[in-house]
Amino acid sequence: MDITLFTPEESPFFQSTQQSNGQAAIDMHSNNQPQNSHTSTSRSSDSGVLPSASGKWASRLLKECAQAISEKDSSKIHQLLWMLNELASPYGDCDQKLASYFLQALFCKATESGQRCYKTLTSVAEKSHSFDSARKLILKFQEVSPWMTFGHVASNGAILEALEGETKLHIIDISNTLCTQWPTLLEALATRNDDTPHLKLTVVVTTSTVKSVMKEVGQRMEKFARLMGVPFEFNAIMGLNHLAELTKEVLGVQEDEAIVVNCIGALRRVEVEERGAVIQMFQSLRPRVVTIVEEEADLSSSRDDFVKCFEECLRFYTLYFEMLEESFVPTSNERLMLERDCSRSIVRVLACDDEKSSEEDCERRERGSQWSERLKEAFSRVGFSDDVVDDVKALLKRYKAGWALVLPQGDHDDSGIYLTWKEEPVLWASAWKP
Amino acid sequence: MMSGDSFSVASSIGGFGQEVQNTNPNPNPAAKKKRNLPGTPDPDAEVIALSPKTLMATNRFVCEICNKGFQRDQNLQLHRRGHNLPWKLRQRTNKEVRKKVYICPEKTCVHHDPSRALGDLTGIKKHFSRKHGEKKWKCEKCSKKYAVQSDWKAHSKTCGTREYKCDCGTLFSRKDSFITHRAFCDALADESARLTSLAAANNLNFGNDSMNETVINPQPGLPLGASQFGSGFRPELSGMAINGNSLGVDQQKPRLSLWLNQANSQLNPTDMMANSHLYESSGSTAFPEMVQAVSGNLFGSSSMPNFGNFNNQQFQGFDKSVSTSKNASLSLSALPHEMKEEGNKGNVVETLSSLYSDTQKKQSKPSMPMSATALLQKAAQMGSTTSNPSSIFGNSFGVMSSSSSNTTTSFNTLNQNRNELHQALQNSKQQAAENFTASGSVDGMLGSSNLSSLTTSTNSFDQLMMQTSGKQSDPVALKNHPGSNAIENSLTRDFLGMGGRESQRPFLAQELAKFASMSSAMGLSQFTGNH
Numbered sequence: 030m031d032i033t034l035f036t037p038e039e040s041p042f043f044q045s046t047q048q049s050n051g052q053a054a055i056d057m058h059s060n061n062q063p064q065n066s067h068t069s070t071s072r073s074s075d076s077g078v079l080p081s082a083s084g085k086w087a088s089r090l091l092k093e094c095a096q097a098i099s100e101k102d103s104s105k106i107h108q109l110l111w112m113l114n115e116l117a118s119p120y121g122d123c124d125q126k127l128a129s130y131f132l133q134a135l136f137c138k139a140t141e142s143g144q145r146c147y148k149t150l151t152s153v154a155e156k157s158h159s160f161d162s163a164r165k166l167i168l169k170f171q172e173v174s175p176w177m178t179f180g181h182v183a184s185n186g187a188i189l190e191a192l193e194g195e196t197k198l199h200i201i202d203i204s205n206t207l208c209t210q211w212p213t214l215l216e217a218l219a220t221r222n223d224d225t226p227h228l229k230l231t232v233v234v235t236t237s238t239v240k241s242v243m244k245e246v247g248q249r250m251e252k253f254a255r256l257m258g259v260p261f262e263f264n265a266i267m268g269l270n271h272l273a274e275l276t277k278e279v280l281g282v283q284e285d286e287a288i289v290v291n292c293i294g295a296l297r298r299v300e301v302e303e304r305g306a307v308i309q310m311f312q313s314l315r316p317r318v319v320t321i322v323e324e325e326a327d328l329s330s331s332r333d334d335f336v337k338c339f340e341e342c343l344r345f346y347t348l349y350f351e352m353l354e355e356s357f358v359p360t361s362n363e364r365l366m367l368e369r370d371c372s373r374s375i376v377r378v379l380a381c382d383d384e385k386s387s388e389e390d391c392e393r394r395e396r397g398s399q400w401s402e403r404l405k406e407a408f409s410r411v412g413f414s415d416d417v418v419d420d421v422k423a424l425l426k427r428y429k430a431g432w433a434l435v436l437p438q439g440d441h442d443d444s445g446i447y448l449t450w451k452e453e454p455v456l457w458a459s460a461w462k463p
Numbered sequence: 464m465m466s467g468d469s470f471s472v473a474s475s476i477g478g479f480g481q482e483v484q485n486t487n488p489n490p491n492p493a494a495k496k497k498r499n500l501p502g503t504p505d506p507d508a509e510v511i512a513l514s515p516k517t518l519m520a521t522n523r524f525v526c527e528i529c530n531k532g533f534q535r536d537q538n539l540q541l542h543r544r545g546h547n548l549p550w551k552l553r554q555r556t557n558k559e560v561r562k563k564v565y566i567c568p569e570k571t572c573v574h575h576d577p578s579r580a581l582g583d584l585t586g587i588k589k590h591f592s593r594k595h596g597e598k599k600w601k602c603e604k605c606s607k608k609y610a611v612q613s614d615w616k617a618h619s620k621t622c623g624t625r626e627y628k629c630d631c632g633t634l635f636s637r638k639d640s641f642i643t644h645r646a647f648c649d650a651l652a653d654e655s656a657r658l659t660s661l662a663a664a665n666n667l668n669f670g671n672d673s674m675n676e677t678v679i680n681p682q683p684g685l686p687l688g689a690s691q692f693g694s695g696f697r698p699e700l701s702g703m704a705i706n707g708n709s710l711g712v713d714q715q716k717p718r719l720s721l722w723l724n725q726a727n728s729q730l731n732p733t734d735m736m737a738n739s740h741l742y743e744s745s746g747s748t749a750f751p752e753m754v755q756a757v758s759g760n761l762f763g764s765s766s767m768p769n770f771g772n773f774n775n776q777q778f779q780g781f782d783k784s785v786s787t788s789k790n791a792s793l794s795l796s797a798l799p800h801e802m803k804e805e806g807n808k809g810n811v812v813e814t815l816s817s818l819y820s821d822t823q824k825k826q827s828k829p830s831m832p833m834s835a836t837a838l839l840q841k842a843a844q845m846g847s848t849t850s851n852p853s854s855i856f857g858n859s860f861g862v863m864s865s866s867s868s869n870t871t872t873s874f875n876t877l878n879q880n881r882n883e884l885h886q887a888l889q890n891s892k893q894q895a896a897e898n899f900t901a902s903g904s905v906d907g908m909l910g911s912s913n914l915s916s917l918t919t920s921t922n923s924f925d926q927l928m929m930q931t932s933g934k935q936s937d938p939v940a941l942k943n944h945p946g947s948n949a950i951e952n953s954l955t956r957d958f959l960g961m962g963g964r965e966s967q968r969p970f971l972a973q974e975l976a977k978f979a980s981m982s983s984a985m986g987l988s989q990f991t992g993n994h
Binding site for chain 1: 601603604605606608637639640642643644645646647
């Protein structure tokens, strides 16, 4: 399937309908190249729209709209939403996509329909989710971008080193990565020395779209472990509403096992108030090592300030979308799916403040330094060894340019390593021990 | 493993110091230069035990003038000439030089025992470094570490250049993405399903002594040929490629078999089936082809059993050989014509594989299994070296084959099986993709029903424009309450131009999707038609 990239200038249809109607008293964009410039001409009452310099019209408009919403300036909101709608498209360039998805969230915020919108989006996503599609998506993503594999490699390295010499390993995987982290670990376990330890993998799933495919994932893991010759046991825990509810019993932790807690992108789904409890729960499991990987954005400290939160959210997702655009081929369906996945979390963060939902889907990210503050209460940091750092560097070399690894300078707050995209830190990985 | 049948070690072995010590095991009548397994030295040889320091020392011979170090005394002497120093080259002694063998000073090492001494000084040095030394050299690309610099150099040359191929046909240049893909590949799932069902269906008995029995299976046309086949090759089996000795094709074979043995012990024997075939097929003996062809027929490239570490990768080369030599094997006169039918082939495959697996089990040695990475390497090498055996096989069986047309038809039918599997895989994947993309055109949220709505929404865009412009002159105050239906209605009308929205529910994802899709539909009419 070809997704022809839609840009307004390519589509005479888009412009001509406007003009042909002749009713465009609002000639909001006489200039037909929104991504280059946006000029609003005749709209006298519109105050907030200025001729923009080339590029980034979306961010400007979106921020204006967010401002208007927080000020409750309804006519401005109205107008801006309309404008954004005209220009936005989930199939366009980065700006148009961002405009499209953020518009949706802004609209929900304005109409206070965020919760419902989110639920609908989630159920639609769940319905169209299958093992094949999920697998294809995640594997393709890992192939073109180190976004996920960075965390995997760093965590696996830390895990292998911490569990050197152990014979019974129990990894508690709290993530939604469909176990794509583990084949390489299994291979390493199988080949690193002669006596392969027994590995028990307990996966705790927090997003609903992943739950439906975990059974299949588990079967594949078991088969693969057999292939690699690693004694293996797989469990999936899916009925959980809150991570803090996990206990040793639920997880099946046994005394003679060496426990690892591997938490990739899952802490941010915990409601902000409960995060401390979850960390305490990790501590109660007495793990040898805890590996945490999170996306680097601060959407939690600005919870009460909509505009600030919005700007941070926009900043982060702008990076993400740009990264996606550069990593995938333009006609990639997988990229489209990933972008749609973002739409849910954008709506969740921006438009679902007031209501708590029963499931873990808070999506309020925190920066590495913030997580470190929390984790320091129960754990102490374990640095990544030189070997692991070398592995990560070697990994990044395998991808397109633009990615880099940043190590903590000295020994201060940022207790972890960062993945940077075009010099912006986007992911944070760290390892902790009790 | 040295079974010690040819000599016994003298009792003076214990307590090696740093001195050279002589042992004199019983003379071995063999004067031929037969290449033994590594570490099975000539019993006549003089056993030398060097210290770790000596082994690790690189430049032991140092020039007193300039402190330059040399690995050999001869080199130092030549260097001394440059300083106008007296030098003397040691002459090679004319009398019979006793062969020297070296043992590893590490007590826990296998090569510490004189019966497993290594015959080469450089060899023992490298061995000591590799096994018991610190790994100082690290590959930049994959972070693999090496103790011996030459190993590291050799690796660096090939690192990243080798490709991994999954059963499903996908090529990878990166090992990690290959591994992850393999774990989730449909080929993995399919094989084990097929294998287990086949095994169950045929109720095979894997005892080696009952080999002939196993050959008899439900398929009518089969047993005869198979048993002929079986009895025919039974003697060869033991000598066959199982442990690589009789095959004599590659050095790699012995180790592959070892690995297969190891994996075998961990796996259900049924898993061994196609692998062992294919393994055999890599050899150039007659039988393997038959087995291989048959197995290739059944399993094709995508149905390699989920057996062993990336075993299938090594067979990707074999696949080609399989497919191309299928004709050859099928036309083996030993087989009745029924064999050529697809249905039978699977059974033959299984029985043969059971034979193989048994033999392998019986002959399995306790030696160390190879690492998966090493196996990958071997497989890749094997794949590359044996990837075009078709000519060989074709020729050797040209005599037996009735005609080339025969072979082509059988080849085609065999290929069919494989292709079907491929097709099935592709189709299911494609379908999934298509479903997605079809819905993708309407933002994926609405499923396929939206395709029709696209056209309507295109029309409604015009409406929208008109309505919007109309609406603009009539601003509606925007209140923040969801209850303010007027706002929502006006908003929705503005955005969607959908006059039919009587209900006062807030914007659903559907509507949002629609208006997103509308804008895309406007410019993307070609897009919707594109899949």
